[in-house]
Amino acid sequence: xxxxxFWLGLIFILAVTAGSVYVSLPSxxxxxxxxxxxxxxxxxxGGVYLKYELDYSRTSTAxxxxxxxxxxxxxxxxxxxxxxxxxxxxxxRIGNTDIVTVELPGIKDVNQAIDLIGKTAFLEFKETNAxxxxxxPTGLSGRQLQKASVxxxxxxxxxxxxxxxxxxxxxxxxxxxxxxxxxxxxxxxxDELLQAxxxxxxxxxxxxxxxxxxxxxxxxxxxxxxxxxxxxVPIKLVEQRTIGATLGEESVKKSIVAGLIGLILVALFxxxxxxxxxxxxxxxxxxxxxxxxxxxxxxxxxxxLAGMAGFILSIGMAVDANILMFxxxxxxxxxxxxLKIALTEGFRRAWPSVRxxxxxxxxxxxxxxxxxxxxxxxxxxxxxIGVLVSMFSSITASRSxxxxxxxxxxxxxxxxxx
Numbered sequence: 001x002x003x004x005x006f007w008l009g010l011i012f013i014l015a016v017t018a019g020s021v022y023v024s025l026p027s028x029x030x031x032x033x034x035x036x037x038x039x040x041x042x043x044x045x046g047g048v049y050l051k052y053e054l055d056y057s058r059t060s061t062a063x064x065x066x067x068x069x070x071x072x073x074x075x076x077x078x079x080x081x082x083x084x085x086x087x088x089x090x091x092x093r094i095g096n097t098d099i100v101t102v103e104l105p106g107i108k109d110v111n112q113a114i115d116l117i118g119k120t121a122f123l124e125f126k127e128t129n130a131x132x133x134x135x136x137p138t139g140l141s142g143r144q145l146q147k148a149s150v151x152x153x154x155x156x157x158x159x160x161x162x163x164x165x166x167x168x169x170x171x172x173x174x175x176x177x178x179x180x181x182x183x184x185x186x187x188x189x190x191d192e193l194l195q196a197x198x199x200x201x202x203x204x205x206x207x208x209x210x211x212x213x214x215x216x217x218x219x220x221x222x223x224x225x226x227x228x229x230x231x232x233v234p235i236k237l238v239e240q241r242t243i244g245a246t247l248g249e250e251s252v253k254k255s256i257v258a259g260l261i262g263l264i265l266v267a268l269f270x271x272x273x274x275x276x277x278x279x280x281x282x283x284x285x286x287x288x289x290x291x292x293x294x295x296x297x298x299x300x301x302x303x304x305l306a307g308m309a310g311f312i313l314s315i316g317m318a319v320d321a322n323i324l325m326f327x328x329x330x331x332x333x334x335x336x337x338x339l340k341i342a343l344t345e346g347f348r349r350a351w352p353s354v355r356x357x358x359x360x361x362x363x364x365x366x367x368x369x370x371x372x373x374x375x376x377x378x379x380x381x382x383x384x385i386g387v388l389v390s391m392f393s394s395i396t397a398s399r400s401x402x403x404x405x406x407x408x409x410x411x412x413x414x415x416x417x418x
Contacts, residue, residue, distance in 0.1 A: 010400050017287040017397070024293035036297040040105065041304035041378065042088070042243055044252055047105040048113065051239035054098045059233050063147070068098050070228035071235060073221065074121045075102060078190070079113070088302070100235065110242065118237055123229020126186045127176065135186050135193075138176050142229030144169025150219050151209065159219040161210040161226070170206030178202040189229055194222065255308040262315055263289070270319060274326050276414045280401045281322040281394075288318050288386075288393035295385055307378035314386025320357065321394035325350040330418055339406050339416055347399055354395065361387050 023031055030036060042049060054071065056064055072091050079087045079102065088103040107113055123142030126135040144165050151162040165173050176185065177199050184196040197210045214222070266285065270278035292311065296303065328350045332342035365387070368380035405411045 006400070006403065009396070010404060013287075013397050013400055017290065020287065020290040020294040023297055024290045028297075031298075036294075037300055038293070038296050039300050039302040040252075041302050041307070041375070042103040042105050043305045043375070044303065045105040046243050047103065047107050048110050049239070049241040049243065050102040050104070050114065050117065050237060052100045052102070052118070052235040053238050054100070055234045055236060056098070063227075064098070066224070066227050067233045068100075070224040071121075071233060072100060073224045074189070074228040075100060075117055077192070077225075078117055079104065099238075110240075114237060114240070118235060121228040122190055123226065124188045125176065126188055127180050128183060135188070138172070138185075140165075140169060140172045140176060142226075144172060145226065145229070148223045148226035150216070150223055153209075153211065158211070159214065159216045160212070161219055161222050163208045163210070163226070165206040167206075170204070173206060173208070174202060174204040177208075187226070189225055194225060251305055252308075255305065255312070259308070259312045259315065262312055266316055266319055270322070274322075274418050276405065276411065277322075277326050277329070277402065277418045280405065281319060281326075281398055284322070284393045284398040284401065285315070285318055287397055288389055289315065291389045291393070292382075292386055295389065296382070301381060301385075302378065303382070304375045304378045306375035307382040310379040310381070310383035311386055314383050314390060317361070317387065318390035318393060321350070321354040321390065322398055324353050325394070325398070326418060333416060333418065339412055340403075343399075343402055343406060347395075351395070354391070358387050358391055 022028060023036055028036060054068065056067070059067055068091055072089055075089050076087075079089065087105070088101075090101045090103075092099050092101060102117060104113055121142070123145065125138050125140040127138050128134070129136045146164045146166050146169070149162045149164075151160055152158065153160055180199045181201060183199060185199050186196040187194045195210065197212070210222070263285070267282045270281045270285075272278070274281065292314070295301075296311075301307065325347050329342055329346035332345045333339070337345065362384055365380040365384035369377050369384070372380070402415070405415055
């Protein structure tokens with residue numbers, strides 16, 4: 001039973017490694033019909049970085065959180081309409097000022113993007129014309145909408161959008177709903193149709209709900225977009241940086257060279273110090289590299305310079321577990337233990353140290369990922385993936401290959417010279 005388990009595990013490791021090597025190849029663009037690629041961030045691909053400050057001078061303190069969320073969603077919609085691939089829109093805070101940073105990789109028309117993002121959101125309610133084949137303005141807009149919020153139907157408990165208008169909006173909305181009973185009333189944001197609910201009755205109280213089968217997240221998204229046109233929160237462009245694609249290509253080349261140099265130095269160190277065991281560790285390290293790149297392509301990870309730094313750092317860290325285990329193996333062999341027993345004891349004694357050091361690194365990565373933004377999050381993500389994959393390559397792959405070598409007398413003799 002133990003022998004069968006060993007061989008099945010070895011076959012599984014080889015299959016995972018082979019699959020990872022295939023996926024990690026630059027020529028592999030899809031797997032089982034699913035696109036796989038490593039997306040390049042702004043500092044690698046080139047593009048534009050924009051930073052906006054929010055002006056809350058005409059907004060109450062209670063509405064500021066909703067305003068920030070609404071503005072982020074509006075910017076996302078506007079950026080997506082430009083066709084920019086993988087934009088990054090990130091809210092943040094500098095001192096007491098809320099900001100939104102926008103990264104647009106590969107963008108060409110910078111001025112058009114700035115004009116599109118910077119304009120105030122325009123919310124408008126429209127009705128059908130007499131022919132029923134076109135939308136026409138009603139005079140009701142975001143200026144008369146006090147606030148949109150999430151509520152729940154008291155009968156079905158389904159989420160719904162609640163609208164509340166000011167005095168002027170109450171009068172307009174009453175007239176509009178009276179003449180459109182049984183007809184759709186469309187809501188447009190920046191001339192783009194959000195939804196067109198059907199008017200059920202005349203509404204004179206200035207409060208209404210939009211019902212349907214939407215999920216709670218869909219309702220929240222609708223509320224944010226409606227509020228973006230109701231809340232008067234201008235945004236001001238305070239920083240703009242343009243990064244050329246040439247700089248990005250040069251950065252990629254330097255990072256790859258640095259990674260290769262690091263990999264070669266680590267490989268030489270392992271082979272010189274641990275001989276055959278070091279060779280096995282280097283093979284496992286190669287598998288680790290392929291697995292990491294494959295995961296980057298599958299997720300996919302938007303790779304930045306900081307992310308590449310995290311990956312390169314994880315290459316060096318990937319051999320930490322091997323070093324701890326090999327040193328324990330040396331100690332067991334010096335005590336006169338049989339090779340197979342020494343392997344088992346060496347890995348058992350090294351495991352607590354390997355586990356604790358990796359958990360500490362993962363906790364640090366988690367803190368960085370959830371409390372920071374931009375390139376720092378990319379660094380934390382690639383480092384965390386690298387640590388997790390290294391635990392597999394060192395604990396599972398290296399151990400299995402060493403146990404395989406221990407079964408071959410000629411190689412076992414070389415392994416004992418560690």
